[in-house]
Amino acid sequence: MMNITVVRTALACAVCMNMGFAHGSSDIDELNKKLDEYERRIEALETKDAETARAKSGSAEYSRRKTTNNQFNPAISVILDGVYASYKNNPEDYQIPGFALGGEAELSPEGFSLGHSEIVFSANIDDKFYGQFSLAIAEHDNEIEVELEEAFFETLSLGGGFTVRGGRFYSALGYLNQQHEHAWDFKDAPLVYCALFGCQYFDDGLRVSVIMPTTLLVEFGAEAFSGSKFPAGGEHDGVGSWVAFANIGGDIGTSHSWQAGASYWSADNIAREYGGHSHDGAAEIPLFEGDSKIIGLNAIYKWAPDGNYRERNVKLQLEYFNREDEGDLTLLNSSPLETSTLDSKQDGWYAQATWKFARSWRTGIRYDMLDSDNKGSDPGVLDEAGLVSNGHTPKRASVMAEWVPSEYSRIRLQYNRDDSYQVSDDQVFLQYTFSIGSHGAHAF
Numbered sequence: 001m002m003n004i005t006v007v008r009t010a011l012a013c014a015v016c017m018n019m020g021f022a023h024g025s026s027d028i029d030e031l032n033k034k035l036d037e038y039e040r041r042i043e044a045l046e047t048k049d050a051e052t053a054r055a056k057s058g059s060a061e062y063s064r065r066k067t068t069n070n071q072f073n074p075a076i077s078v079i080l081d082g083v084y085a086s087y088k089n090n091p092e093d094y095q096i097p098g099f100a101l102g103g104e105a106e107l108s109p110e111g112f113s114l115g116h117s118e119i120v121f122s123a124n125i126d127d128k129f130y131g132q133f134s135l136a137i138a139e140h141d142n143e144i145e146v147e148l149e150e151a152f153f154e155t156l157s158l159g160g161g162f163t164v165r166g167g168r169f170y171s172a173l174g175y176l177n178q179q180h181e182h183a184w185d186f187k188d189a190p191l192v193y194c195a196l197f198g199c200q201y202f203d204d205g206l207r208v209s210v211i212m213p214t215t216l217l218v219e220f221g222a223e224a225f226s227g228s229k230f231p232a233g234g235e236h237d238g239v240g241s242w243v244a245f246a247n248i249g250g251d252i253g254t255s256h257s258w259q260a261g262a263s264y265w266s267a268d269n270i271a272r273e274y275g276g277h278s279h280d281g282a283a284e285i286p287l288f289e290g291d292s293k294i295i296g297l298n299a300i301y302k303w304a305p306d307g308n309y310r311e312r313n314v315k316l317q318l319e320y321f322n323r324e325d326e327g328d329l330t331l332l333n334s335s336p337l338e339t340s341t342l343d344s345k346q347d348g349w350y351a352q353a354t355w356k357f358a359r360s361w362r363t364g365i366r367y368d369m370l371d372s373d374n375k376g377s378d379p380g381v382l383d384e385a386g387l388v389s390n391g392h393t394p395k396r397a398s399v400m401a402e403w404v405p406s407e408y409s410r411i412r413l414q415y416n417r418d419d420s421y422q423v424s425d426d427q428v429f430l431q432y433t434f435s436i437g438s439h440g441a442h443a444f
Helices: 004-019 021-063 191-197 379-384
Strands: 075-087 111-114 116-124 129-140 143-155 162-170 202-211 217-225 241-252 256-273 277-279 282-284 286-303 313-331 338-358 361-375 395-406 409-419 425-437
Touching: 111 129, 191 313, 191 338, 191 361, 313 379, 338 379
Parallel strands: none
Antiparallel strands: 075 111, 075 116, 075 425, 116 129, 129 143, 143 162, 162 202, 202 217, 217 241, 241 256, 256 286, 277 282, 286 313, 313 338, 338 361, 361 395, 395 409, 409 425
16 A cells, blocks of 8 residues: 555645645645545555455465476475374274274384475476476385375366366365375374375376356366275276365455365275274285265364464364265185175264464364264174274374474474274374475465
8 A cells, every 4th residue: 555654744745845834734634634535545445456366366376276487397396204103002003993994094103204205396388287296205114115196287278267187186075185294284184084085085087177256266176086096996997986076265354264165075886995904813804895975074264463374373174074885895814705795884073273373383283083883794794894883982182383494394293192992092293394495385
């Protein structure tokens, strides 16, 4: 906004010089009244312009249409991540009653270990497409593994608010699922993510999304995947799983913003193999064959005084998921093979709050809870597969504090009181995360 004080002073001086002090006082009063009116008009116009700009920037940010400052040379970034973990229980015995775990739902190894480091290449391919290639480097069973995490293209100029993404990428199933692990507010994923998705869901496929030309952010989208990744699985000709999602969000004044979303995932004729489940000293490997669907809801609220997130901010985050499976369950290492029908209903939620109370310090709390209702023709098979909860309600409470001297470095201390299985566990993590090289802004 133009500096009204400077204008007042300049005009007052001009009046005094040209008209004399005897007549200047009343003239200055009249000018001040007019300046007050002009100031109100300017503030109204600038407020309107700011709201329009925030709506446009919010839509652009959410669509994640990337641009880079180095034209067509790829931006290269490296995320260094490491952790020290301490547990009261043996982390190798980790399981969640009522849930057969898959993907990467195991706990970090005890002691010092390499966390989830990344190497990312990204650039505009030309004026029509953007591309990103991400490698994840992690340690599993004392072995270093390199995994292709994302490799996708995205359109830049389709028009009409439409965007197409193709390749391997994180699904829009849920809010947290679309974020890379180093951008999470806690060291580990929520219980419901690990129980249903193996902590994070990605696959090879195609996404089409559209942002509507409205004042609020309104986005609709759909994804089609190969269906080869957990919680799907097996061989499919064409589309093996698909996702539909919708998001809405906006600003309330200059200090508040919000977003809410819903998603639906479905996969038919899948062959989902779970990780080995220890039962009575023997490792059981369950295989589920049938149909599965997931419904998800999420809500996020952010506050920062006058929109300045650097000094102070608060974020509230809530997600809920419900999964239903219907088909057959087989224990692959039993002889003869043991099989049961399965009618499973599993759900869970988490709520978390983070508070940045100083430029370099942030803290947060999180609470998780799960529930399951698994039925089948042979309860013994379900028990061997770990799908019998025995009345236990898995839950967990977490608290964290972190020192963030810049957007490129972070040291985090986290404590979990984990009651997700029958014997309560005290878990402590000391984590470092460093970003080297060019690194784009994260989505809302």
